[in-house]
Amino acid sequence: MALKGVDLSVPAGQVMALIGPSGAGKSTLIRCVNRLVEPTEGTIRLGDVDITRLTKRRLRSARRSIGMIFQEFALVDRLSVMENVLSGRLGYVGFWASWLRRFPAPVVNRAFELLERVGIADQIDKRADQLSGGQRQRVGIARALLQNPKILLVDEPTASLDPKTSRQVMRLLVELADEHGLAAIINIHDVALAKQFVKRIVGLRDGVVVFDGSPDELDEVVLTEIYGEEDWSLPRGRDRDEEGVEEEDAAAAVATGSSERPASAATASALGAEAP
Amino acid sequence: MSTATATSRIRPRWHPKPSIRNPWLRYGLFLCGLTYLVLALSTIDVNWGRVVQGVDRARVLFAGLLRPDFVSRYEFIQIGILESVAMTVVSTALGVALAIPFAFGAARNIAPLPVYLACRAIIAVSRSFQEIVVAIVFVVMVGFGPLAGVLTLAFGSIGFLGKLLAEDIEDIEPSQLEAIIATGGSWLQAMAYGVVPQIMPRFVGLSVYRFDINFRASSVIGIVGAGGIGGALNTSIARYEYGTTSAILLVIIALVYAAEYASAAIRKRVQ
Secondary structure (H helix, E strand, O other): OOOOOOOOOOOOOOEEEEEOOOOOOHHHHHHHHOOOOOOOOOOOEEOOEEHHHOOHHHHHHHHOOEEEEOOOOOOOOOOEHHHHHHHHHHHHOOHHHHHOOOOOHHHHHHHHHHHHHHOOHHHOOOEHHHOOHHHHHHHHHHHHHHOOOOEEEEEOOOOOOOHHHHHHHHHHHHHHHHHHOOEEEEEOOOHHHHHHHOOEEEEEEOOEEEEEEOHHHOOHHHHHHHHOHHHHHOOHHHOOOEEOOOOOOOOOOOOOOOOOEEOOHHHHHHHHHHOO | OHHHHHHHHHOOOOOOOOOOOOHHHHHHHHHHHHHHHHHHHHHOOOOHHHHHHHHHHHHHHHHHHOOOOOOOOHHHHHHHHHHHHHHHHHHHHHHHHHHHHHHHHOOOOOOOHHHHHHHHHHHHHHHHOOHHHHHHHHHHHHOOOHHHHHHHHHHHHHHHHHHHHHHHHHOOOHHHHHHHHHOOOOHHHHHHHHHHHHHHHHHHHHHHHHHHHHHHHHHHHHHHOOOOHHHHHHHHHHOOOHHHHHHHHHHHHHHHHHHHHHHHHHHHHHO
């Protein structure tokens, strides 16, 4: 799986939906932003920081400003709701404090506030695996927000939810991004849902941006270009061994430089492995 | 229905496929195995005279076992049992503590390759020797007594827990770990939040189970001088005091049952 010449910039406060067929590179793209997947070429910038050049230690502290929300929620099942939310703060506390669950009082208070905001304040001490899908995604959102992020990476937030809960979760995400002035990238399969809630949609096909515009511009012609039958049926293994770049930018700074180079074998396989 | 019977009649006959297709090889292997078994049996020299004598001795043994005698060697038994329990507790604690780093090191999804190979190698060594063999080595190294026993059992626990726990770590749900890494937590924090909660039930279960195993083993390794009740057991047999032997066996059975019951109760709670 690869991305080629992706050049995007998301200003603070903007929610961008990323659509495209399975295997188009949506997941790879957002995982490149916090380097859960290492991009082979190009730059990713968050504000003034070039994420791609950071050392491991610096990367960890940069990740604190990048909140991530997952398709299957990715909560730690055996921990309580509160512990899951507080885990969003791990980048700020020492090991022993986190091991003993001794988080600073203001952080705990903030966690309470966020749980109230997302509407699950009554479930605080329940184990995460006892919640419904919608509730679990709310915990995931609270965890991401407790990080005090500048940007939210949201990977298929509604794919495991029913239509009603999906709408509630999307509404919540958009509202929260607005309240906190966050940039957000939301990978989403449900085009109708994307059109309903966000103002900017980017279409990705085969690792290439083929559409970038408002929901109104996303007509059938564009949809065919993004989801064209032939592309749908492409076997995943046949994907080009090319690797690109994508660009991120939460507050101001403009992204540059994208290139098309054969990926190293290691990267190609790493990216391929993470394809859904 | 008539059509169904009609179609079934034209179908070819079906047999399950033999696991070895070549009939010569199949029956040849079977014949070789049988021949070896017969030959092997013939090398075991059964001295019927001694078997008959043995029946007599067995009667004395079992008669003694039916009359357990807790009293005449009371202190002897008590010291041995207490020593076994102490050895079990200490060796399990030590073994578990030492096994944890090896378990993380031996999990391929977490450890870098060189660490993984080193940890797997140590675990393999620990697992390849039976307690008695290890006990003999430690008795030679540190002398007779419970210290050799503790080291033996702790060493065995590392291999046991290290391997099984490593497998559990390899089976964790990776997205939970990924989410913790994505928050910017350190490696240790990622382990503490992304891995430990997932392996906790199995960790507790395995530790308690290993406690069980260590107690049983502690009654055996005493025979080679590594401390514990095994020494007393051995001595009582050597002195033909089968009543005492029986008493010791009964105490061991009771304690093993107690440990098993306790471990089952604990494991149920941590699910």
